[in-house]
Amino acid sequence: MVFLKQPTKEQELSSLLQTLHEHHPLHPRHYAPIFQLLTRFRGSLSQAKQLHAHLTLRGLRPDAFLAAKMVALYSSSRDRRTATLLSRQVPCPSTLLFNALIRGHSLFASPLETLDVFRQMQSHGLPPDHFSFPFALKCCAELQFLPLGQSLHSQCLRFGLEKDVYVGSSLVNMYAKCGYMKFGAVEMAKELFDDMPKRNIVTWTAMISGYSQNGMADSALSLFEDMKREGSQVQPNWVTIVSVLPACAHSAALEQGQRIHDYATAMGMDAHPTVRIALVTMYAKCGNLVAARRCFTSILGEDDNNSKNDLVPWNAMIAAYASHGLGAEAATLFEDMIKTGVRPDSVTFTSLLSGCSHSGLVEDGLKYFDSMRTVYSVEPQAEHYACVVDLLGRAGRLDEAVGIIERMNVVEVGPSVWGSLLSACRTFRNLEYGEMAANRLFVLEPENSGNYVLLCNIYADFGKWEEVKKLRSLLKERGIRKSPGCSWTEINGKIHAFFEGDKSHPQSRQIQILLEDLDKKMKAAGYVPDTRYVLHDISEEEKECSLKTHSEKLAIAFGLLNASPGTVRVLRVTKNLRICGDCHMFAKFISNIYSQEIIIRDVNRFHHFKTGTCSCGDHW
Structure with a gap:
């Protein structure tokens, strides 16, 4: 695997500082690329403050553009106080500046505080854009603020942003989490829905999405058919299509998924980028990788949008290849994405590492894992470590897998990591590590019957039937039922x-x-x-x-x-x-x-x- 050698942070910073010294007279915008560079790297707050002081000592005041870059840096460094004070000192703030402030609050503040910044932006008469709305909609989802979410949806329509892939995905997520299915009260939700004298598009879509989110695929698909047969003015829209397709994916109902695709095409909704991304996922999870790739290619082929530069469709297709065990194809697509100029995120690497794991591409997977922080400034999380443990475990390199776990100082070793190790111990009949992983899992997720079954498998391999009986008794005592195979x-x-x-x-x-x-x-x-x-x-x-x-x-x-x-x-x-x-x-x-x-x-x-x-x- 070949990686393009990129300049180090120090080299880029030195070059930009040299350019800064060559400018006479200095202008606030000369500082912008330096702050932008520092934002990409963690631990650059002290350097940013020095640069800020340099700017101030020369009698320069940040304009809206530079202030946005500075606010982005302070926000990403958890210094929200400085970011907020700086934004208030700009006479004519911009949407870009408030977007940087909103992003920082969404990462390190409460949803209510983030929504407050969103309102401040609107009070300045600044129009939210495709970057602002997803953060605000995410807050509505977390707070279960459906009325506010509906209001934001109306604003998205007014600004013509509903076809934006990020706004569209955020709307779907908001309706799924804010609909009548919260807390899993399915029966209560159904009663509310059935008793409504008049149902609108939001009500229908929320109910369908709720069924899909709760794993009730048959109910979601049945309700979708009822909606089409309603004969009233309420007909499925693109949000409804995106909400029902996961039900097809969940139950692997390919034929029904194809019919929904045909319906979307007939109604002119298949051109929506969010619908196409949902189709990629649906076809992939239903086992038709050719159709998934065709939908992905159609997204990149659009001339009237920036879909080629959107990360979401790339992530969807990389995940599709990974789920089919096509690690080499996932890696090739990743490299194509990088060449296009799209930067990966944590979701990208989860799928990429999983694909390498299921294809036995151990060395490639380890290289990608190492490149996360060093090349792409993406901090590995628990799910990435779980993929690496799985990668090594599937190759029988259990000692190295345990070594990875022992070196996880920053990230908490959660169930996904220990689960990967336990599964590998089952495959390679390692009783010592298997018992260690299982005992940790019994504490972390005591109700998960799968962990007991895996340890039972290991004991059975060694003919330890008494231990198998003890585990079964333990399951019975704790009232844990083994998930029946279906x-x-x-x-x-x-x-x-x-x-x-x-x-x-x-x-x-x-x-x-x-x-x-x-x-x-x-x-x-x-x-x-x-x-x-x-x-x-x-x-x-x-x-x-x-x-x-x-x-x-x-x-x-x-x-x-x-x-x-x-x-x-x-x-x-x-x-x-x-x-x-x-x-x-x-x-x-x-x-x-x-x-x-x-x-x-x-x-x-x-x-x-x-x-x-x-x-x-x-x-x-």
Whole structure:
């Protein structure tokens, strides 16, 4: 991996100071690029104050442009007092200046204080722009101020900013958090909605968004269809489209997602950049990476906006590649983004590092992690350390992974970090580190049954059945229930769900007969059931019977039964948990025996099975 060598902070600063000394007479704007440079680096507050003193001693007063750069620096350095005093000394402040002040308050002050600065800007007669509104809308979301959020939405419409990608995303977020779904009171929200004599676009969209945000995909999609059938003046708008698409992504309902895309196109809403970004995410999470890339390319191809320079679509596509385990493609797109001049943020690196981890690109991942702070001035957070621990863990480099954790002095070692280590210990059968990680997780998130299951897996690998029994007893004592495995697939626009051992489906008998037939064909082809994934001290025959009832196998068998003869239709299955090794092997054999492409999305990533191989290269 090649990185472009960039000048160091000291080199850039020296060059700018030299330019400053060469100007006679000096003008306030000569200082602006220096303050802008210092803002990019943490720990530059003392240098900024020296430069500020230099400016003052020469009898110069900051104009609105320079003051904006100075306020940005003081705000990003947590010195809000100096930033506020400085802004008050400017006779004719600008929107740029207030935006810098608003950003600083949003980072280090309360939402109420941030909104107060937003009001001050408006009291000066300054129009908010595409930078101001997202911060104000975020505050409304945090404070659950729906009326104020609606007022801001009206202002966005008046200023013609609703199609801006950042404003649009902030509006969707605000409605999702400020709608009638707060605190998860779904039933109460439904009653309020049903009792309303008149519903407007905000009410419909908030309800749909609330269902989507609460994981109630079927309710969100059903309500969306009701809205279209309403026959009144209330019809879905682009915000509604963006609100309902996550429901398709959650349930992997590709056919329904495509129909919503068609509807958006027919209504002229597919050109909205926020809709296109939502489509990228929806198609990626539904397993259609080609369509996701097509939507992404259409965003960059727009001539009448600055979408190519917006970080959001780049982040969406990098995340899409990462979720499919295409780390090399994610890295290539990252490099393309940098060449375009778009600077990455913490979200970018989370996806990039995850992609490297799921593709076994260990050295590339470590280089990107090191470049976060040194090249791009992005401070690593807990999620980035979790990705690095996962990166090393998946490669079996557990000692190095533990070393990373031990060196996390600034960032708190949270559940995501210990969870990555525990998962790696399960894969590489490391009992010592596994117990250490699990014991920390039992304290940090005592209700998460998945951590107990992973430790049970490790104990079972070592034949420590007494320890397995103790953990099960502990789960029972604490009233913690193991999350049941559930897989689902979409056939003719309808979702069919299966739980482990499920016999409730109308085609259950046909499914069992087909699984028995598949078992014979696979064993003849060399398949050997991996009974390590049965956490019971029972006979091998009983373990094999238990493996046959796993939910993803039921969903695959159902899909094969209902596939149209002679078609090349892709069989798509989604699972709420991580796919086990035996089911992974099962899918590989089936893809070869039936010449059937199978895509399984588990809780971590996508697996594309074709002709007996998986896209993960058995590295997941």
